[in-house]
Amino acid sequence: MNQFKAVAVAVAVGLWASTVHAQAKPIQAVLTDAPAVPPPTGRKAPAKVVVELVVKEVTLPISEGVNYTFWTFGGKVPGKFIRIRQGDTVEFHLANDPGSKMPHNIDLHAVTGPGGGAASSFTAPGQRSQFSFKALNAGLYVYHCATAPVGMHVANGMYGMILVEPPEGLSKVDREYYVMQGDFYTVGKYREKGLQPFDMQKAIDENATYVLFNGSEGALLGDNALPAKVGEKVRLFVGNGGPNLVSSFHVIGEIFDRVYTEGGSKFQENVQTTLIPAGGTAIVEYKVEIPGSYPLVDHSIFRAFNKGALAMMTVAGPDNKAIYSGKELDEVYMGDRAPGPSPAPDRSVARAAAELAGGKLTLETQIAAGKTLFNGTCSVCHQPTGLGIPMVFPPLAKSDFLMADKLRSVAIALNGLQGEVVVNGVKYNSVMPPMSNLTDDAIANILTYVRNSFGNVGEAVTAVEVSKVRATSARPAGAAH
Amino acid sequence: MLLLVGLSAFAEQPAMVKVGPGVYRPIYPAAASQTELTLPGFLLDVTPVTNGALLAFVTAQPQWRRDRVKRVFADRGYLQHWEGPLKPGEADPDQPARFVSWFVARAYCAHRGARLPTEAEWELAAAADETELDARRTPAFRDRLLAWYAQPNPARLPKVGAGKPNAWGLHDLHGLLWEWVLDFGNTMISSDSRDGKDPSGRRFCGAGAANASEKDDYPSFMRIAFRSSLEGNYTIGNLGFRCARDLSGVTR
Ligand SMILES: [Cu+2]
Numbered sequence: 001m002n003q004f005k006a007v008a009v010a011v012a013v014g015l016w017a018s019t020v021h022a023q024a025k026p027i028q029a030v031l032t033d034a035p036a037v038p039p040p041t042g043r044k045a046p047a048k049v050v051v052e053l054v055v056k057e058v059t060l061p062i063s064e065g066v067n068y069t070f071w072t073f074g075g076k077v078p079g080k081f082i083r084i085r086q087g088d089t090v091e092f093h094l095a096n097d098p099g100s101k102m103p104h105n106i107d108l109h110a111v112t113g114p115g116g117g118a119a120s121s122f123t124a125p126g127q128r129s130q131f132s133f134k135a136l137n138a139g140l141y142v143y144h145c146a147t148a149p150v151g152m153h154v155a156n157g158m159y160g161m162i163l164v165e166p167p168e169g170l171s172k173v174d175r176e177y178y179v180m181q182g183d184f185y186t187v188g189k190y191r192e193k194g195l196q197p198f199d200m201q202k203a204i205d206e207n208a209t210y211v212l213f214n215g216s217e218g219a220l221l222g223d224n225a226l227p228a229k230v231g232e233k234v235r236l237f238v239g240n241g242g243p244n245l246v247s248s249f250h251v252i253g254e255i256f257d258r259v260y261t262e263g264g265s266k267f268q269e270n271v272q273t274t275l276i277p278a279g280g281t282a283i284v285e286y287k288v289e290i291p292g293s294y295p296l297v298d299h300s301i302f303r304a305f306n307k308g309a310l311a312m313m314t315v316a317g318p319d320n321k322a323i324y325s326g327k328e329l330d331e332v333y334m335g336d337r338a339p340g341p342s343p344a345p346d347r348s349v350a351r352a353a354a355e356l357a358g359g360k361l362t363l364e365t366q367i368a369a370g371k372t373l374f375n376g377t378c379s380v381c382h383q384p385t386g387l388g389i390p391m392v393f394p395p396l397a398k399s400d401f402l403m404a405d406k407l408r409s410v411a412i413a414l415n416g417l418q419g420e421v422v423v424n425g426v427k428y429n430s431v432m433p434p435m436s437n438l439t440d441d442a443i444a445n446i447l448t449y450v451r452n453s454f455g456n457v458g459e460a461v462t463a464v465e466v467s468k469v470r471a472t473s474a475r476p477a478g479a480a481h
Numbered sequence: 482m483l484l485l486v487g488l489s490a491f492a493e494q495p496a497m498v499k500v501g502p503g504v505y506r507p508i509y510p511a512a513a514s515q516t517e518l519t520l521p522g523f524l525l526d527v528t529p530v531t532n533g534a535l536l537a538f539v540t541a542q543p544q545w546r547r548d549r550v551k552r553v554f555a556d557r558g559y560l561q562h563w564e565g566p567l568k569p570g571e572a573d574p575d576q577p578a579r580f581v582s583w584f585v586a587r588a589y590c591a592h593r594g595a596r597l598p599t600e601a602e603w604e605l606a607a608a609a610d611e612t613e614l615d616a617r618r619t620p621a622f623r624d625r626l627l628a629w630y631a632q633p634n635p636a637r638l639p640k641v642g643a644g645k646p647n648a649w650g651l652h653d654l655h656g657l658l659w660e661w662v663l664d665f666g667n668t669m670i671s672s673d674s675r676d677g678k679d680p681s682g683r684r685f686c687g688a689g690a691a692n693a694s695e696k697d698d699y700p701s702f703m704r705i706a707f708r709s710s711l712e713g714n715y716t717i718g719n720l721g722f723r724c725a726r727d728l729s730g731v732t733r
Contacts, residue, residue: 057633069631098558098718099633102703103710124710125634125717126558148706149699156631187624197628200699201620 077215079160242278370449
């Protein structure tokens with residue numbers, strides 16, 4: 001069903017209803033910081049809604065050990081999420097914190113009128129302005145600061161979203177999240193420590209230092225990953241503040257059941273990647289079927305791995321049918337890592353199998369076979385270097401957790417791992433899928449390789465040991481035995 | 482160049498130096514014929530006006546005390562950081578005066594036989610870094626200004642006159658606080674500051690009018706944006722002022 005249908009009728013109804021309800025007490029809008037979304041308005045008729053937003057200039061981490069002075073609508077990037085209903089009359093109050101250096105204003109794309117409110121909301125530090133507008137069109141809209149130099153105000157984080165619900169509301173889902181991408185330009189290089197100032201020239205050159213979801217690297221990783229449960233319907237309100245880059249928004253391992261492209265009234269079905277323009281939005285809906293970690297990325301993929309455009313949805317499911325192992329994630333990442341047609345086929349795995357059968361398997365052979373298997377199975381997440389991805393996938397290189405207990409590492413490879421773990425003093429709280437579809441000797445070779453590479457030194461793991469762990473440990477239901 | 486004009490009855494008043502003559506090219510010329518303004522030389526305070534100087538002023542002219550001033554001349558925030566109407570308290574006498582309106586700044590300067598600098602004069606004076614009179618295209622200078630504009634205000638402002646003066650011999654034009662200019666809103670000179678002032682108008686969104694060489698002069702854009710957000714009775718925590726005088730005024 002079309003969520004934003006019958007706009008003309010709705011406006012007519014809205015106008016009628018708003019006169020009827022003109023006397024009603026104004027409603028104070030509930031505003032939320034990302035990734036939270038205010039509850040549905042649940043209203044059958046338009047109302048007068050009061051929105052109070054305070055602009056604050058704040059210094060916050062943009063990455064670990066890196067600070068940036070953000071200009072914000074409400075203290076965070078992105079700004080507060082505003083949720084109203086089509087036909088509502090919004091009385092908008094914009095205050096500029098007395099501590100601000102700059103004047104600011106707001107241009108809401110949901111406003112019909114010159115400048116989207118920018119002129120009437122232009123506010124010096126320590127002042128407050130007010131204007132009103134009627135929300136004529138339903139949809140998901142970006143708002144942003146439009147004070148000169150506009151690019152700099154936007155680059156510093158001055159954007160957020162306003163959802164104008166259609167009269168019939170949105171369909172019911174189990175979870176709604178607010179995710180907004182933005183590009184940032186700092187004088188220092190990516191992850192260069194300290195307080196990093198805005199780099200005007202990089203911004204003009206559109207050479208982003210960071211591309212981020214919700215204003216900081218790790219805003220939606222680790223403990224802050226977006227939770228969901230198997231079988232739930234999820235709706236993401238995704239925006240792109242820009243200032244420069246267009247987002248190829250993708251969730252690795254998911255297909256969007258519906259995308260309301262550009263935040264409008266029509267949806268497309270079965271979408272892999274949706275394009276979100278700078279200053280634009282999309283509403284994305286999907287049902288999560290399989291437990292695991294689902295990275296949200298800008299599929300302009302260097303941004304995900306080298307500029308921070310990575311978030312995570314962690315789907316928990318105690319027991320579920322067909323749990324799919326590793327492979328599902330492989331598919332996406334492997335594109336640039338899959339070995340091309342190679343002149344000399346890799347015989348290391350076959351050789352290991354032969355040596356094992358002959359009863360004289362050497363450590364070297366195991367490591368060589370393990371390396372090949374690792375690169376097809378584990379490296380997707382833990383990286384070919386074993387260094388993992390900070391805050392997402394823990395390192396295997398010099399991992400105290402890995403090396404502390406050989407049989408436990410066998411169990412992890414077989415059965416996967418969920419919940420909190422501390423690796424080299426850093427907390428991870430995510431989901432690794434079970435790999436029990438691999439044979440005992442494959443797992444033995446992989447772990448022998450891992451425990452003797454990347455600076456690790458340990459003893460070999462044997463297929464017999466793996467088979468014992470397999471026989472005595474529990475796997476999530478649905479995983480291969 | 483250093484031409485000191487202190488030693489009047491006003492003990493607190495800052496020294497002045499001569500600035501100009503010079504050419505100022507506004508980012509948003511008022512008319513096509515005014516892309517270049519030739520400014521005669523003028524005198525400008527070496528530092529922003531301080532709490533100490535302002536205290537002397539409101540003591541001498543009590544109609545400008547914060548408890549007596551008319552709201553149309555200064556909003557409720559006027560000198561809010563002082564302990565009392567004649568008591569700066571925590572506010573150090575050598576810190577720049579802030580939370581002052583344009584009307585207060587103008588009256589203070591008039592009291593000293595001076596005036597506020599025009600936007601053109603202020604910009605001419607502020608275009609200098611420590612070595613060059615016009616450093617607006619010097620990347621290091623620009624970066625330094627942008628870095629300051631990007632930071633929120635510190636809880637306590639430093640005292641005036643710290644650090645090196647610029648090539649004109651002036652302190653604190655950048656890096657301490659914003660400063661009022663005489664024609665900040667272009668319409669302030671006329672009596673009604675509210676009519677006809679469209680902050681989203683020509684100076685605001687008209688970036689396209691700027692010629693290419695000035696499009697990346699972000700610091701100037703930011704000052705213009707800041708000034709156009711003001712009304713004459715606003716008082717703001719990071720906005721102070723300094724005074725100017727015509728050269729002819731020296732030999733009063
Ligand atoms: Cu702004």
